[in-house]
Amino acid sequence: MVNPKFKLKYELHYWKTDITGKEENGLDEIRIKGIYFPTQGLLGEWKYKVAVGAEWLISANNEDKGIGIGSDQIAPLAGLAFVKGNTVLVPLVQHFLSYNGPDVSTTSFRLIGIQSLENNYWVKLDAKIPFEWENDNAIPATAEVQFGKMFTSSFGLYADADTGIGGDKPYDWGIGLGVRFVY
Numbered sequence: 001m002v003n004p005k006f007k008l009k010y011e012l013h014y015w016k017t018d019i020t021g022k023e024e025n026g027l028d029e030i031r032i033k034g035i036y037f038p039t040q041g042l043l044g045e046w047k048y049k050v051a052v053g054a055e056w057l058i059s060a061n062n063e064d065k066g067i068g069i070g071s072d073q074i075a076p077l078a079g080l081a082f083v084k085g086n087t088v089l090v091p092l093v094q095h096f097l098s099y100n101g102p103d104v105s106t107t108s109f110r111l112i113g114i115q116s117l118e119n120n121y122w123v124k125l126d127a128k129i130p131f132e133w134e135n136d137n138a139i140p141a142t143a144e145v146q147f148g149k150m151f152t153s154s155f156g157l158y159a160d161a162d163t164g165i166g167g168d169k170p171y172d173w174g175i176g177l178g179v180r181f182v183y
Contacts, residue, residue, distance in 0.1 A: 124148075
C-alpha cells in the first residue's frame with residue numbers, strides 16, 4: 001500500500017513451457033497495477049472497500065516460444081473488497097484491451113479469496129471467467145491457488161499453482177514461485 005487508499009503492485013512473469021513441442025523458457029510480461037479505494041463502509045458484519053484501478057501489461061514478445069500473446073494491454077478494473085476477520089473476498093470485473101500487437105478485447109469476471117493464517121501464512125484463490133469480445137465467445141475459465149508466508153513485515157515468499165478449467169482451456173497447469181515486498 002502506498003497509502004491507505006492506494007495500492008501499487010508490480011509483477012514480472014517468467015515461464016518455462018513445452019507448448020511448442022520442446023522446452024522453452026523466457027519472460028512473458030511485466031504488469032503494473034494501481035488500485036484506488038475511494039470509499040469504505042460496513043455491510044452487516046463485513047467491512048467493504050470500493051476498488052477502481054487499472055493494470056498495464058507490457059509483453060516481452062516471446063510468443064514464438066509459446067510464452068504470452070505478444071500484446072501490450074491496458075486493463076481497467078472495478079470491484080468490491082469485503083473483509084471479515086482474516087478473510088477477504090473480492091468480486092471484480094476487469095477489461096483487457098490491447099494497444100500494440102495482436103488484438104485483445106476481453107472482459108474477465110473474477111473472484112479473489114484470501115485467507116490469512118497463523119504465523120504470517122496466507123492462502124489465496126483467484127478464479128477468472130473471461131469473455132472474448134473479438135469472437136463473441138466465452139473463453140474457458142482459469143484458477144490460481146497461492147500459498148505464502150511473510151518472513152518480515154516487508155518480505156515474503158509464495159508458491160502458486162494455475163490450472164485451466166473446461167475444454168479448449170488456455171493451458172493445462174502451471175506452477176510458480178514469487179517474492180512479495182510490502183512498502
